[in-house]
Amino acid sequence: MHTVFRSAVVEDLPALLALETHCFTTDRLTRRSFQWMITRAHAQLMVAERDGQLAGYALVLFHRGTSLARLYSIAIAPEARGLGLGKQLLQRIEACALEHDCAYLRLEVRTDNPAAIALYEKHGYRRFALIHDYYEDHADALRLEKRILQHRDSRNINVAHYQQTTDFTCGPACLLMAMGALQADRLLERREELQIWREATTVFMTSGHGGCSPQGLALAAWRRGFRVQLQLSVNGPLFLDGVRDEHKKDVMRLVHEEFTAQLRDSDVEQSIGTTLDLPRLLDAGGQPLVLISSYRLTRSKSPHWVMVTDCDDEFVYLHDPDVDHSQHRQPIDCQHVPVSHGEFDKMCRFGRGKLRAAVVLYARAPA
Missing domain, CATH: 3.40.630.30 (Gcn5-related N-acetyltransferase (GNAT))
Incomplete structure (x- = not known):
């Protein structure tokens, strides 16, 4: 038959x-x-x-x-x-x-x-x-x-996944994942997710609640005792192009200025215009949070934070804190997601200015 x-x-x-x-x-x-x-x-x-x-x-x-x-x-x-x-x-x-x-x-x-x-x-x-x-x-x-392509012998799967509990806390969710990867006994809790958002929010975004800026997330990690690197392609207030209201823009500028002043009083390592060298960062024990444009994942043009868990010659592996149930996805579908280097390079350029941003956490050496 x-x-x-x-x-x-x-x-x-x-x-x-x-x-x-x-x-x-x-x-x-x-x-x-x-x-x-x-x-x-x-x-x-x-x-x-x-x-x-x-x-x-x-x-x-x-x-x-x-x-x-x-x-x-x-x-x-x-x-x-x-x-x-x-x-x-x-x-x-x-x-x-x-x-x-x-x-x-x-x-x-x-x-x-x-x-x-x-x-x-x-x-x-x-x-x-x-x-x-x-x-x-x-x-x-x-x-x-x-x-189903060339097999990779081993892959780092030691970063616990944390699903964001609101539409606007992708950054805090990623920060929880990074901190948990460096401190195995650390609890990943909603209370801290929301507290980090309160510390790191830009107040306004294109619509709805404000998301978290790279500077705000870097400061939140630093306050919690981690060594932090902040990598940006440009300096100055971010995400202003997506906001039309001048009053909101003024508020975002003031928030950015306060973050900048606090960064000056911290030991957060800042670099402008440098290339994100993921293999080197991961080999050094870094846990990178990377800002992407969610358009290539969801067709929604908004900034979104993801957690990089590993990379090899072909792929960057991501934890995405946003679990889209409308696509029949579950948290396990958003863990160690392989993205080709070419696609990732396009993904991590946000907006007309092609903004690149990453916050990298490290465990501090014992005093």
Whole structure:
């Protein structure tokens, strides 16, 4: 019997829902979810058809602006099992991810599904996380990953991820991650996230609450006992181009002047116009927070802070504190996200002035 593999269409919805019911008792995709995946999502829903009947599907999600894909779900009809369809769908999804310039494919699998775990591990997937209480029935999940381009032997995954709890605290969330990486017993708490925002905010942004400036974040880290480097492409008040109201601009200038005065009284190391040498900073034990334009990730033109966890010859790896649930993402989708060096270089230039900014934390040497 010949098997046809193709992209799903809206007409497949009844068969997809029936397959979902046969294969899963919890965590089922709904009609609305399937329709969104087929028509709107940055995703690929591939189906396997045997003798005109839907025998299986695999759904992969792509993380815009990155080199990461996620196998969100795979299902094989009971009568079609044992025919190698899972292997074939997996191979086609990997090929699809490569066509989308992805280097990594990640997935979750129930710890009580040894057959699925064996399939993935047989095809080169490695375990790198255990997630407790992941599924609706409270079962645990294994997090598996495969580098579908050239494999890297080791990668630093020692930076705990912290999800920002408001729309405007990406900077404080990243600062918590950096401090936690340098002090293993440090608690990452919302109370401190909001306190850092109060210390570091520019007061105003293009809309809504103010975000945090590089100077403000550097000072907040310095007050907490860390050695800090502040790297900027330009000096002077930042983000003024995004604010039209002259009164708001005056307030932002005053805040910047106060930050500048406080920096003069600190030992924060400041450099203007220097290039961000990530391999050197990471090798020296630095934990870099980098300002990016979120446009390349979300198509929203706003400044956004991310945490760099590692880099190699091909990729920069990021913790993104902003978990976009509208894209079916979870915190694990925003951890150690691989971004090509070329894409990262474009990403970390903000606004018409191509602003570059980074705050790098180090542990202080014992006195």
